[in-house]
Amino acid sequence: MALNILLLNLKKKTVFEIKDNPGNRTILEEAENEFEYLKKMFNKDNIATQTVCRAYDFFLCSAAMKSKINADKNTRIIILDSC
Amino acid sequence: MFDKEKASTLYEHLVHPESFKEYLRESETDFDEINFDNLLETVRNDINRISAEELSVIISFFNKESHFHSIDKDRATSEQILQELYNRFGITLLYEVPTSTVCYCYMFQYGNYTHCFPVDQKTDEDIGITIGSKDFLRFNDYMILLAKQILDSRLDGFEYTFTELEEKNSL
Numbered sequence: 001m002a003l004n005i006l007l008l009n010l011k012k013k014t015v016f017e018i019k020d021n022p023g024n025r026t027i028l029e030e031a032e033n034e035f036e037y038l039k040k041m042f043n044k045d046n047i048a049t050q051t052v053c054r055a056y057d058f059f060l061c062s063a064a065m066k067s068k069i070n071a072d073k074n075t076r077i078i079i080l081d082s083c
Numbered sequence: 084m085f086d087k088e089k090a091s092t093l094y095e096h097l098v099h100p101e102s103f104k105e106y107l108r109e110s111e112t113d114f115d116e117i118n119f120d121n122l123l124e125t126v127r128n129d130i131n132r133i134s135a136e137e138l139s140v141i142i143s144f145f146n147k148e149s150h151f152h153s154i155d156k157d158r159a160t161s162e163q164i165l166q167e168l169y170n171r172f173g174i175t176l177l178y179e180v181p182t183s184t185v186c187y188c189y190m191f192q193y194g195n196y197t198h199c200f201p202v203d204q205k206t207d208e209d210i211g212i213t214i215g216s217k218d219f220l221r222f223n224d225y226m227i228l229l230a231k232q233i234l235d236s237r238l239d240g241f242e243y244t245f246t247e248l249e250e251k252n253s254l
Contacts, residue, residue, distance in 0.1 A: 006227075007227070007228075007231055010224055010227060010228060011228070013224075014224060014228065025199065027200070027221060027224055027225045027228065028228055030196070030199050030200070030225060031225050031228035031229040031232065032228075032232065034192070034195060034229055035229055035232040035233060035236070038233065038238075039236065039238060042238050042239075046184075047184075047187060047188055047191055050184050050185065050187075050188050051188040051191070051192070051233075052233050052238050052239055053239050054185050054188060055229075055230040055233035055234050055239075056230075056234060056243050057181075057185070058189070058226055058229075058230040059226075059227060059230035059231055059234060061178045062178075062223050062226040062227045062230065063227055064177075064178075065177045065178060065223055066220065066223055066224070066227065068084075068175065068177060069084055069177070069216055069219070069220060069223075071216040071217045071220060073086070073087070074084035074085060074086070074131070074175075074216055075131045075215065075216055076084075076085070076131045076132070076213055076214065076215060076216060077084050077177070077213075077214050077215075077216055077219040078133070078135050078138050078211055078212070078213050078214075079135075079190075079193070079211050079212045079214065080135060080138065080139055080142070080210065080211040081186075081190075081209065081210060081211050
């Protein structure tokens with residue numbers, strides 16, 4: 001399945017990434033750490049619960065963005081707050 | 084995100100006729116930090132250097148234009164005109180977060196990520212954040228990994244499968 005292949009490549013890449021951040025973690029490790037927190041807070045904290053319930057949307061939209069952005073051509077991204 | 088070549092034609096659109104300048108003058112209180120000439124120069128040379136506030140004013144102007152051209156028509160027409168303006172001038176809306184709660188969830192994760200992994204970013208207070216694409220893509224990888232773990236765990240009680248169309252749109 002195409003999405004699983006994408007994920008497999010992503011894990012390979014992030015596992016071997018240099019740990020050059022204050023927490024001394026890879027992106028995968030940080031995602032796992034955050035997942036444990038969300039699991040613990042699910043149904044206890046509204047933001048954690050909503051994040052879990054919206055994971056499907058986050059996953060598909062983030063995968064779509066990954067394929068659209070060409071970092072050499074589109075050098076900057078703007079996140080606008082219109083809430 | 085932006086297409087530099089397409090966006091350079093936005094310069095002509097904003098400078099002729101003078102409606103954009105007029106719009107800026109009318110909205111002075113909302114966009115008091117915007118310098119018209121600087122904004123036009125940025126658009127002409129490399130729109131990637133635009134600030135969140137400058138983009139915000141251009142989008143507001145596009146909204147006004149699409150509304151003006153679709154008076155007495157339905158909302159879909161207005162949306163279509165707006166999309167045409169984005170396409171024509173090389174501005175891609177990558178992801179419109181649907182509600183303020185979801186927006187808060189997404190930005191909470193962004194805050195969490197940037198706390199652990201420092202990024203090249205510039206913040207315009209209450210307006211938005213400009214971030215280098217390479218850094219954004221790493222954050223985006225983090226979101227993919229996190230969301231996939233949540234889906235695999237079936238925490239919310241659902242089992243998710245992806246339709247062919249969703250797979251196609253994602254890759």
